[in-house]
Amino acid sequence: MPRRADVLAGLPQDEQDLLRPLVYTTNKFWIAAGILGLICVWGLISYIQQLRYGLGTTGLNQPEYWGIYIIDFVFFIGISHAGTLISAILRISNAEWRRSITRSAEFITVLVIGFGAVQPIIDLGRPDRMLNIIRHAQPLSPLLWDVVSIGLYFWSCTIYLYLPMIPDLAIIRDRGIKMPRFYRILAMGYTDTPEQRHLLEKIIGILAIVVIPIAISVHTVIGWIFALTLRPMWHSTIFGPYFVMGAIYSGIAALLIAMSILRKVYRLENYFKDIHFNNMGILLLLMSCLWTYFTFAEYLTAFYGQEAAEMRTFWDKLSGRFAPTFWIMVVSCSVIPFFLMCRKKTRKVAGTTVAACFVVVGMWLERFNIVVPTSVNPRLDLYNSGSYAPSWVEIGIMAGTFAGFILLYMIASKFFPMVSIWEVREGRECIAEVVTRVSSYLPGTLAPTGSPTPEILTSQ
Amino acid sequence: MTRWGMVIDLDRCTGCRACETACSMENNLPIINDEQTAMGRSISWMKILSQVSGDFPNTKTEFVPRPCMQCDNPPCTKVCPVNATHQAEDGIVAQIYARCIGCRYCANACPYSVKYFNYYEPQWPESMKSRLNPDVSLRPKGVVEKCTFCRHRLQKARERVRAENRPLAESDFQPACAESCSSKAITFGDLDNSSHRVHDLSRGPRASRMMEDLGTQPKVLYLKKEV
Numbered sequence: 001m002p003r004r005a006d007v008l009a010g011l012p013q014d015e016q017d018l019l020r021p022l023v024y025t026t027n028k029f030w031i032a033a034g035i036l037g038l039i040c041v042w043g044l045i046s047y048i049q050q051l052r053y054g055l056g057t058t059g060l061n062q063p064e065y066w067g068i069y070i071i072d073f074v075f076f077i078g079i080s081h082a083g084t085l086i087s088a089i090l091r092i093s094n095a096e097w098r099r100s101i102t103r104s105a106e107f108i109t110v111l112v113i114g115f116g117a118v119q120p121i122i123d124l125g126r127p128d129r130m131l132n133i134i135r136h137a138q139p140l141s142p143l144l145w146d147v148v149s150i151g152l153y154f155w156s157c158t159i160y161l162y163l164p165m166i167p168d169l170a171i172i173r174d175r176g177i178k179m180p181r182f183y184r185i186l187a188m189g190y191t192d193t194p195e196q197r198h199l200l201e202k203i204i205g206i207l208a209i210v211v212i213p214i215a216i217s218v219h220t221v222i223g224w225i226f227a228l229t230l231r232p233m234w235h236s237t238i239f240g241p242y243f244v245m246g247a248i249y250s251g252i253a254a255l256l257i258a259m260s261i262l263r264k265v266y267r268l269e270n271y272f273k274d275i276h277f278n279n280m281g282i283l284l285l286l287m288s289c290l291w292t293y294f295t296f297a298e299y300l301t302a303f304y305g306q307e308a309a310e311m312r313t314f315w316d317k318l319s320g321r322f323a324p325t326f327w328i329m330v331v332s333c334s335v336i337p338f339f340l341m342c343r344k345k346t347r348k349v350a351g352t353t354v355a356a357c358f359v360v361v362g363m364w365l366e367r368f369n370i371v372v373p374t375s376v377n378p379r380l381d382l383y384n385s386g387s388y389a390p391s392w393v394e395i396g397i398m399a400g401t402f403a404g405f406i407l408l409y410m411i412a413s414k415f416f417p418m419v420s421i422w423e424v425r426e427g428r429e430c431i432a433e434v435v436t437r438v439s440s441y442l443p444g445t446l447a448p449t450g451s452p453t454p455e456i457l458t459s460q
Numbered sequence: 461m462t463r464w465g466m467v468i469d470l471d472r473c474t475g476c477r478a479c480e481t482a483c484s485m486e487n488n489l490p491i492i493n494d495e496q497t498a499m500g501r502s503i504s505w506m507k508i509l510s511q512v513s514g515d516f517p518n519t520k521t522e523f524v525p526r527p528c529m530q531c532d533n534p535p536c537t538k539v540c541p542v543n544a545t546h547q548a549e550d551g552i553v554a555q556i557y558a559r560c561i562g563c564r565y566c567a568n569a570c571p572y573s574v575k576y577f578n579y580y581e582p583q584w585p586e587s588m589k590s591r592l593n594p595d596v597s598l599r600p601k602g603v604v605e606k607c608t609f610c611r612h613r614l615q616k617a618r619e620r621v622r623a624e625n626r627p628l629a630e631s632d633f634q635p636a637c638a639e640s641c642s643s644k645a646i647t648f649g650d651l652d653n654s655s656h657r658v659h660d661l662s663r664g665p666r667a668s669r670m671m672e673d674l675g676t677q678p679k680v681l682y683l684k685k686e687v
Contacts, residue, residue, distance in 0.1 A: 061501050129559070133541050136543050231571075380509075
């Protein structure tokens with residue numbers, strides 16, 4: 001379409017770079033989308049099979065009541081902490097380097113929550129009675145707290161994604177590069193007047209603060225689902241904070257992977273620079289240290305008490321049937337990310353991406369190591385060998401939900417710029433302001449606003 | 461207020477599993493095939509746990525019959541999101557099969573592993589179908605079930621004594637397992653009623669509860685060997 005190409009060519013550089021994916025679609029995109037679509041169909045067929053014959057089609061049994069679905073539930077909701085928490089914290093702390101990464105992070109959050117929230121429903125024996133949770137709500141059940149906090153989280157994150165996108169939607173509407181009616185509706189008549197901009201920034205500022213406690217509550221409650229039972233290695237006060245920390249950790253890793261893919265496929269090297277990967281890598285390093293600390297604290301507490309029921313699960317993890325998954329988890333969550341991220345040389349695109357991939361795999365295994373070993377070692381020692389092997393139905397559904405998330409993310413990148421155009425532009429405009437702000441941290445007289453001259457730093 | 465409870469004398473239990481069988485028949489437990497049983501999906505509301513100790517030939521086997529403990533402070537009812545498992549006013553922990561959404565949270569919360577899940581639509585051989593107990597509802601696939609102390613018998617007994625205009629006696633309400641126990645290891649009755657045998661047995665020096673330290677306060681008590 002020459003007209004669109006002309007329009008695009010006439011735009012400022014930022015808009016050209018960031019709107020190009022909305023206009024042009026490569027064959028590779030279609031091939032990838034096709035493959036992912038097929039995997040989704042596989043997942044769907046698996047689920048239909050499960051609906052028809054019952055949960056007997058899974059590998060679940062007694063005492064292994066919860067398996068892949070609950071693992072994926074915890075994992076996906078964990079990944080969703082990428083967007084909101086990271087973008088909100090960076091916004092509040094005025095970290096200027098956030099500008100090009102918040103949008104892609106927020107999209108991960110909103111798109112992955114759905115895939116996470118659907119997992120416990122897939123796991124239900126009677127999904128047809130799902131609404132009983134509302135009709136016969138039993139407020140003391142942590143599952144109910146979960147429904148409330150995830151619902152609240154989903155809507156607040158969606159608003160938190162949508163509002164900062166309005167100026168970009170208005171840009172797309174004004175440039176007329178695509179589906180004018182769709183973007184006219186979405187842009188809600190935004191014209192970027194100073195009043196509108198001021199109001200928008202104010203609301204974003206408030207939302208950024210509000211979403212943080214909501215995000216923390218979500219994974220705390222998920223931790224409590226396990227911790228509030230009397231099961232060995234679940235019944236632990238550390239689980240709330242441990243889950244939140246792990247969620248942020250896996251979220252950062254997922255965001256790093258998304259950034260490095262977006263950077264490559266949409267040629268966004270100017271927006272996702274080494275400095276972004278470096279800074280995110282430092283966050284990853286911090287989280288890997290925290291993860292190691294929390295994990296050590298948890299296992300030491302269990303070990304030191306030497307309670308028989310706890311020790312069965314404990315040794316099953318450390319040296320028993322789950323030793324492979326346990327030690328792969330430790331290596332991928334502690335050792336590899338730590339040694340890759342503690343050196344500036346490897347804190348570049350390739351290094352952070354490799355570390356992030358290990359973290360994502362390691363964090364999935366962590367969820368596995370929480371759910372399964374405790375399940376197969378119930379307190380009542382009547383099963384010599386409770387065991388669990390996921391069936392093809394479970395694997396199909398898991399593959400389908402992973403593919404579904406990636407596919408939705410790809411599709412979203414065709415309709416919405418994955419880097420915030422207006423925030424990057426605003427970043428360029430506010431360099432003077434930042435210099436003033438930084439100089440105000442220092443002793444001496446305050447610089448007059450809008451004079452980014454270095455002399456103010458030495459004027460005293 | 462009645463507190464239905466059970467006292468099981470471990471010294472008397474021979475491990476004959478008559479209680480398991482009587483329970484399956486009474487409560488319409490589905491017949492699980494060998495393949496599913498090997499996967500750990502068999503259902504046995506009353507289960508004889510056995511523990512072998514010592515080295516051959518000097519081995520010793522101990523049996524512990526395990527019904528639902530009918531806790532006074534049940535960990536399962538708290539976590540149920542839909543109140544499908546709840547404590548009835550007579551203290552029995554009941555399960556509403558028609559409401560259960562099958563999340564299996566209660567099954568995970570129970571320290572005694574008494575909760576069972578219907579992984580498939582329950583099945584019986586053709587010859588058994590006409591012999592199912594009409595007093596006990598059949599469970600569909602996808603819900604959790606467990607021992608109810610044969611509560612349907614209590615309902616029948618109440619109707620009977622009301623018609624006969626007399627108070628409920630100990631012998632009016634006995635669960636299938638207690639009835640079938642050939643060595644009379646299982647005693648059942650109102651723990652708070654001094655005319656019932658369980659009243660004194662549960663207060664005797666041999667009585668203890670399973671995993672007492674968890675604070676679940678089971679209404680099933682075990683009489684251990686006198687030393």
